[in-house]
Amino acid sequence: MLLVCRFAVPAPQAPAFAARARRALELLGAAPGCRGGEAGRAVDDPERWVLTVRFDSVDAYRRALSPFPVREHVVPLLSEALADEPSAYETLLTGVDGLVVERESLLTEDRTGTLGDGAPRRAHLGGG
Incomplete structure (x- = not known):
């Protein structure tokens, strides 16, 4: 957050x-x-x-x-x-040392509840 x-x-x-x-x-x-x-x-x-x-x-x-x-x-x-x-x-993307950690939103479409567990997913910045 x-x-x-x-x-x-x-x-x-x-x-x-x-x-x-x-x-x-x-x-x-x-x-x-x-x-x-x-x-x-x-x-x-x-x-x-x-x-x-x-x-x-x-x-x-x-x-x-x-x-x-x-x-x-x-x-x-x-x-x-x-x-x-x-x-x-809510923090959805965090970039450190060329890596991005992506988190699932805690908000539902109507902004009232929880979606998923908020577990991080890693993605790489840049091409390749």
Whole structure:
């Protein structure tokens, strides 16, 4: 599962935002099932930031949000994200070292249930 939250942060607030994002990454990164995350600023618009965090599953993401320190520090930060697009995505393709791991969608056609077991399938990038 991939969490992608975009933020509009005025320049004077950037240091405070960066500190909050660091704390969010520390707390979420310590959760079982968290694969890591990043926070960054847009090259073309330094007042736009993004926070991305990867989790093993939707359940791992939900469990990561439940401890009190996360509810105290991370949830308020996430609530400030731009709300014009979704923030939680299922990971369907992962590319590493020229190999792509493909996962079956967890969503049914009507987006309500589970399709398959989500087991990875490997495919090779590039020709040949």
